[in-house]
Amino acid sequence: MFDTTLSWNDLAFLAQGAAMTLAVTAVSVTAGTLLGIIFGVLRVQLGALWAAPLTFVLDIFRSVPLLIQLVLGNAIQAIAKLGWAPFTTSCVVLSLYTAAYCSEIIRGGIEAVPATTRRAARSLGMTWWQDMRYIVAPLATRVSLPAWIGLTLGVMKDSALVLWLGLIELLRASQILVTRLQEPLFILLICGVIYFVISFPIARFGGYLEKRWSPND
Amino acid sequence: MIEIKDVRKSFSTLEVLKGINLTVNKGEVVTIIGGSGSGKSTLLTCINGLEPINAGQITIDGTVVHAKDTDLNKLRRKVGIVFQQWNAFPHLTVLENVMLAPRKVLGLSKEKAEEIAVKQLTHVGLREKLTVYPNRMSGGQQQRMAIARALAMSPEYMLFDEVTSALDPMLVGEVLDTLKMLAEEGMTMICVTHEMAFARDVSDRVAFFHHGVMTEIGTPDQLFGAPQHPDTQAFLASVR
Numbered sequence: 001m002f003d004t005t006l007s008w009n010d011l012a013f014l015a016q017g018a019a020m021t022l023a024v025t026a027v028s029v030t031a032g033t034l035l036g037i038i039f040g041v042l043r044v045q046l047g048a049l050w051a052a053p054l055t056f057v058l059d060i061f062r063s064v065p066l067l068i069q070l071v072l073g074n075a076i077q078a079i080a081k082l083g084w085a086p087f088t089t090s091c092v093v094l095s096l097y098t099a100a101y102c103s104e105i106i107r108g109g110i111e112a113v114p115a116t117t118r119r120a121a122r123s124l125g126m127t128w129w130q131d132m133r134y135i136v137a138p139l140a141t142r143v144s145l146p147a148w149i150g151l152t153l154g155v156m157k158d159s160a161l162v163l164w165l166g167l168i169e170l171l172r173a174s175q176i177l178v179t180r181l182q183e184p185l186f187i188l189l190i191c192g193v194i195y196f197v198i199s200f201p202i203a204r205f206g207g208y209l210e211k212r213w214s215p216n217d
Numbered sequence: 218m219i220e221i222k223d224v225r226k227s228f229s230t231l232e233v234l235k236g237i238n239l240t241v242n243k244g245e246v247v248t249i250i251g252g253s254g255s256g257k258s259t260l261l262t263c264i265n266g267l268e269p270i271n272a273g274q275i276t277i278d279g280t281v282v283h284a285k286d287t288d289l290n291k292l293r294r295k296v297g298i299v300f301q302q303w304n305a306f307p308h309l310t311v312l313e314n315v316m317l318a319p320r321k322v323l324g325l326s327k328e329k330a331e332e333i334a335v336k337q338l339t340h341v342g343l344r345e346k347l348t349v350y351p352n353r354m355s356g357g358q359q360q361r362m363a364i365a366r367a368l369a370m371s372p373e374y375m376l377f378d379e380v381t382s383a384l385d386p387m388l389v390g391e392v393l394d395t396l397k398m399l400a401e402e403g404m405t406m407i408c409v410t411h412e413m414a415f416a417r418d419v420s421d422r423v424a425f426f427h428h429g430v431m432t433e434i435g436t437p438d439q440l441f442g443a444p445q446h447p448d449t450q451a452f453l454a455s456v457r
Binding site for chain 2: 114116117119120121122123124125126127130134135138139142213
């Protein structure tokens with residue numbers, strides 16, 4: 001009745017799961033990074049005291065397990081009758097989770113730019129915005145990159161938790177196949193290889209950028 | 218003309234400038250000497266509005282620096298400053314370091330900005346270093362680049378804040394030569410320095426600061442030859 005050998009269809013099914021993982025990750029990391037930059041800049045500009053409420057909210061997203069955030073997020077959108085699809089809810093929650101970590105990374109990057117360098121920029125008549133755009137952004141990016149790559153890889157793996165909202169991403173797809181084929185080790189090995197294949201280029205790209213920038217710093 | 222009138226400045230409870238009066242005319246070179254913590258460097262950062270003041274007034278060509286409606290970004294285009302730490306922009310080449318402000322602040326074309334940058338870098342003897350990144354150069358070269366970067370904005374006034382203090386002794390000469398060259402070209406300059414021989418050579422007037430007070434000002438001959446105030450005498454005796 002059931003076919004118990006791995007077929008091309010099964011591999012295609014895994015690939016679909018991987019595509020879902022990539023989609024959730026891409027949306028969340030993009031939105032989370034944009035938000036994280038805004039929050040990070042705000043926290044530096046406002047100073048510790050005025051940014052305290054924002055920092056507090058972001059700390060919640062960093063402290064509560066992601067699984068709980070996803071389940072609560074889904075419940076809240078249902079209570080508020082937002083009618084979000086599981087994909088939307090997943091991306092919103094993961095984006096905020098990413099933004100919370102990203103704002104820390106960005107804040108650290110900005111604070112690593114020496115005040116004297118920024119003062120030199122301002123003394124040349126540059127506005128606050130020009131200083132941010134031409135001096136702080138490139139220098140902070142170099143400092144923040146390794147941590148940001150780490151965050152991206154982390155979010156990609158953490159995105160597996162969206163299976164609890166019913167999304168069939170890579171891990172859920174693997175589980176489904178394990179249930180049918182009863183070959184957990186083999187299937188999870190394939191699943192792990194796919195995660196690695198997705199992660200490796202991202203990690204190498206980060207390494208490449210670091211290397212390219214390092215002789216100038 | 219830079220007019221400094223009864224300027225007071227405090228960092229929390231510490232008053233670092235206790236009523237400074239000084240007028241610097243166009244084409245004049247004024248050097249400020251004095252011990253550490255005498256307020257010399259603070260005065261320079263107040264002049265171009267990087268630091269607020271608590272009382273008094275600084276006027277540059279009739280513009281009140283610390284007035285609410287003064288566009289400081291615009292004012293800073295004509296008042297260049299070079300710091301003790303040369304503060305190169307490490308992600309940009311030497312040429313890009315010097316081109317950045319003329320392009321973005323003055324809105325010049327890439328070609329025009331490059332022309333000016335190359336001219337100023339040639340002027341300070343860095344024609345060979347255009348495509349090099351700052352960290353590949355010596356401190357003296359980086360400091361000369363910082364001077365070229367300020368000059369590329371065609372400032373009418375230049376402020377130099379202990380520009381040789383962070384340099385190896387063997388690199389001090391090349392930077393001082395650059396300053397001398399500017400002075401001879403008629404640039405209006407205020408230099409805070411610990412280099413007494415330099416102050417004596419290039420200055421029209423030398424001011425001595427002590428604990429936030431300008432105790433004495435005069436020509437180099439007056440100040441170094443026959444200092445009047447006991448604090449000045451003690452300071453000069455200690456640095457000789």
